Amino acid sequence: MTKRMVSLKDISKACGVSVATVSKALNDHSDISKETKERVREIAEQLGYHPNAAAQALKTNKTNNIGVLFVDEANSGLTHDYFSHVLDSFKKKAEQEGFDITFINGDKTRNNMSYLSHAIYRGFDGVVIACVDFSDPQVDELIKSKIPVVTIDHSFFNRISIMSDNIKGIKDLVTYIYEMGHRKIAYVHGYENTAVTQSRLASFYNTLQELGVNVPDEYIIGSPYRNTEKAYEATKKLLDLPDPPTCILYPDDFAAFGGFNAVREKNLRIPEDISIAGYDGIEIARRISPRMTTIVQDTDKIGTMAAAKLIDLINNPKGTLIEQIVIEGTLEKGESVGRIETEG
Structure with missing residues (x-):
């Protein structure tokens, strides 16, 4: 059985005042005494009255x-x-x-x-x-x-x-990789031409320039976000280079799983033979083995x-x-x- 909505008329009967008084009390009009407002609101609450959202929207131009x-x-x-x-x-x-x-x-x-x-x-x-x-x-x-x-x-x-803060995020990540001894650092970056991609890629180049590290063009490959297949293909390309990188960054943690697969397919170990870093800090990336090096975004x-x-x-x-x-x-x-x- 459907529960009937409590109306202003129901409240007016329970309070012994007019519907107009109830309406004014609930809408905090100044010509209604404080005692009446409190009594009307108390009865309204007891009866389980909820203002009609559509009617409220017409009055306030707000729908919440x-x-x-x-x-x-x-x-x-x-x-x-x-x-x-x-x-x-x-x-x-x-x-x-x-x-x-x-x-x-x-x-x-x-x-x-x-x-x-x-x-x-x-x-x-x-x-x-x-x-x-x-x-x-x-x-x-x-x-x-x-x-x-x-x-x-x-x-x-x-x-x-x-x-x-994509600029600082990449800077912190690349600086840490550099401090771990890496100088051959590749980046499988987001393929989409967005503010996020532009900021991260510029920060990657800028940080390595400041550290005096050269980045060969073949170390930079565009790949869609969250696409493990494309990240897998990009990783294979990088590993097949005559002078492959020692560390590969990915557009996000999820895409990096494609990198993990390509590395393991070549019977290489992470991080002993090749290092990998993601971005985002998703839950699963912190539970796999080895735990992923990444930037945890404050979602x-x-x-x-x-x-x-x-x-x-x-x-x-x-x-x-x-x-x-x-x-x-x-x-x-x-x-x-x-x-x-x-x-x-």
């Missing part, structure tokens, strides 16, 4: 609903280790602040609505954008709209963005900060600073990078 635009080209969806943790912490923070979250349909074959149309149709108070093709005209349309938006891992000059802080900033923007649009917030990760030394004798 946030849209999440997440379009993962690799189709790993919410099994995407990094973004699933970021969005989980985003969801927890949003719900603590009284907001629900709804995913914006990224499958354009299933409906003809643009991302902006979907956001307007759903009446979202704001939208968080993560893991999309930021050059997509539909994303650009949403970014340029009046809807409050926060982006994760991509920055626009007029929007708040929450970024992982909890990234997600929580994205939610906090978006809610600030929704509640205080004029007073919220439009800024880029950078969240540092931490080096997990692990066991997959071995020490070798320095050649110079």
Whole structure:
């Protein structure tokens, strides 16, 4: 049997006051006494009254609903280790602040609505954008709209963005590898032309230049994020070079598993014969043997900060600073990078 919604009329009967008085008391009108407001609210709570969300939205122009635009080209969806943790912490923070979250349909074959149309149709108070093709005209349309938006891992000059510190992350990782004696360092980097890829690749070159280490062109190979097959192929190419590297970096921990497979197929040992490093710090990378050397991204802080900033923007649009917030990760030394004798 369906439980009937408690109405203002029910509360007015229980309190012995008019429906108008109940409405004014619940909406904190100044012409209602403090005692009446307290009594009405107490009775409303006892009866289990919940304001109708749609009616509230009409009064306040707020739905307390946030849209999440997440379009993962690799189709790993919410099994995407990094973004699933970021969005989980985003969801927890949003719900603590009284907001629900709804995913914006990224499958354009299933409906003809643009991302902006979907956001307007759903009446979202704001939208968080993560893991999309930021050059997509539909994303650009949403970014340029009046809807409050926060982006994760991509920055626009007029929007708040929450970024992982990719430059420092790669610098810390490469410096550690250098300190372990490695001078022949290869990088199977993210293939996509994103801010994350550009920052990491530039930081890789810059750090090795500062350390006085030369990087042959054949040591640099583009490969999609989270693609073990392409990482496996890239690793085979690197291992077959006349002068192969002693350490290989990968775009992320998941892709690095492809590297592990290629190394073991050649009957080489990690880290005794070849060293490997990932990026992200996903749970499984810290449980395999040898434990992966990686940068652990602070997914909890990234997600929580994205939610906090978006809610600030929704509640205080004029007073919220439009800024880029950078969240540092931490080096997990692990066991997959071995020490070798320095050649110079």
